[in-house]
Amino acid sequence: MLAEKQRVKQTGPVQGERPGHKEMLNYGLGFFGVILTWTLVGTFLTFYYTDVAGISAGVVGTLMLVARLFDGVTDIAMGTLVDRTKSKHGKARPWILWMGIPLGVVTLLLFTVPDIGDGGKIVYAYVTYILLILVYTAMSIPYKTLLGYMTQEPQGRSVLNIYTGIFTMLATLVITILAQPVASAIGGKIGWTVVAGISGATIIVTSYLAFRSTKERVAPSTAAQKNSVELTVGIKSLFMNKYWLIMTLYCVITYTLNALVTGAGLYYTTYILGNAAYFSISSLLLFVPSMIGFFFAAKLTNNFGKRHIALVVSIIGIFGPIIKLIDPSSLPIFLTGTVIQGFGLVPTIMFIYAMINDTAEYGEWKFGFRTQGLVNSAASFGMKVGAGLGGALIGWLLAFGGYVGAAAEQSASATNMILVLNIYLPLGLAVCQAILMWMYKLDKQYPQILKELSERKMR
Template structure:
């Protein structure tokens, strides 16, 4: 095991290849399609099941957690599969080509629950939801892994993540602002099937464009990578002794639980606390306002202050969002003001998360002598899936605990209290944990030395 060095000498700076603008745009465009599906499922599937398909909230909550936990386990297998993939297109890129069409079709099936009785609907929901998240895993992990394989240069990787963040935000806003109005305008189950079809076709097209226009550069000259395939047992042992990966994975659990609550429970809040479901689109736009502004300054600020320092500051700011909402729970202006402030907590997820996760792969290679980029991303993805599943489960379970009745004009005081807990109190606690974890991540200072040492090993 190699001792960590905190000081980096100027002579250790390594020049590595960075993707061009066109390549970064096409990679980000591919992520646009992936995030359309992720956002549609994460934001509206619970509402679709309870208020459109007519499945009880308690059943939906259990489905969300069971399916996500199962999916999280398969993430590890997918990461290992990516690390062992050998093709003329590389390790990660071919999966973008293979999985785009299956994900598009599965998304359409997900939002097409037929009228086949209560038991039939539940079985259909389990089968199609598990299918979607399995196929999603088979494309999302290669996408995240590809980011780390396109360049090792820290600023280049940060800029690539910013490109990804721009398209992530555009995809998220497109779904969160337009999905509910479009589905309502068309009406009933058909409206949601049409929205899902739009997302499905989009992922088919954008995944192909990303496959065609990107290039894997990292690892081609690594002796450790070319000697032999790292056994899963050894790879997992190294992974769970990689402290920065552990921090980022736990951060993913907390962050995606928080995101699931803010987005998935938001429509219930605007409908039953603020009195108008249409407010959800406005709140969704304002939630991303800090990120939209941040994109204009992200590259320069990252170069000057580092990813971690910026992420920590905005995470602390985001804590005050739920606190502001507590001033008056039924005031739309106060709710929207709190939403803007709360949006600062999304900045690290949109702009830096995938770059920081991939940085932990370099740390692992430097520390243990071998590289498992796919395993690193799949295990971190497990944290995202667990967080999203936990957030969705909490929505279903707490609504059921409060006696929530889908599509009712009014809810019981207990159900209303649970909606407030899901939107205010739980997000507040999670935002505090988010900031604490980011304060523990200190890899940015060490990264230049890590990159220099890895470069020396390759040229020996």
């Protein structure tokens, strides 16, 4: 019944066209700016709040979860807004143009907590973090949705996602390797403000370049332009889309894991390994599997498909935390485990956005209408809930263990919580990752889905 009421036809002479490498490069470059903010906030904001701004770990943990839950609501609203946007620039591209400067400015404000007392700092943190959420959502949801509008050709979408992954990795490496040394070299709060300012300026430039150089090819149908799918109907279709459910839960698990590995990593190198500088080394090694994988990604994807590769590397990644358990205080063992653990990041960096957008085709095939923005925003909700949950766990467990910000040494209970955050919880989450990827079997069905969708449009 749902399909009969909402089934529409799509038209567009260039929907199967693949973007050129220059266009893909500029799309990836725009993602570089977006990921700068995501990584800076996800990796260092908790540490900045607790050890630089002087806000208690428990308060920070609650802030992270409350703000991210609010973030999920804005994601759904933004996805619906993108689906309903009508402009000469398309549906997703205009938002990338509009939100570049606001995102750059708010990134700077976030790492500029003034000395206005404990209560004032908390209020400032809540206000600026929620403001960041609103602006970041208005940028990131259209950006992820744009991937689905640029091409519907499966290999082209996979290659485009590889470009995205390359710049995602580069942005993550730039922040995780350079942010802490640069901030420390400058010193105090101003060091982190300078790092945030550089990131903000980069976002403004890269977002404009991405807007100017990309093109939306997957046009909505004439019927869809006249009759937008109701929000309740769209949401109902999402929860009947089994592959979207799998990918959304995968996003929650994966981004919780990523938040723990990156956000708690600086505490680990500082208090377990005894040198904060080791964090930059471990951050680089975490991406070694992805850096190697990019040289073979296009060929492997063409031969084996996204899901099979993602499943294999997810299973390998499970052994990273297990290796670290051999001797948690040994730097060589920690770094070896980090490299192995990095295999679990490969699906997130190289395939996740393409796989999420693939579920939009499955939904269109099953229910007869396309909600590209809603699919991406709802999956993004899972990412942000995961990131918020990871950040909250860091703050809450550190507070439960009696962690004292900027202290020379920590108590045994605080040290145990750092181990839990960096080894035991990531191990359990890595197992869940592999199980979910085993359940995702859309790749095998996808070519037939595209064929049937194409036949419908010819009727």
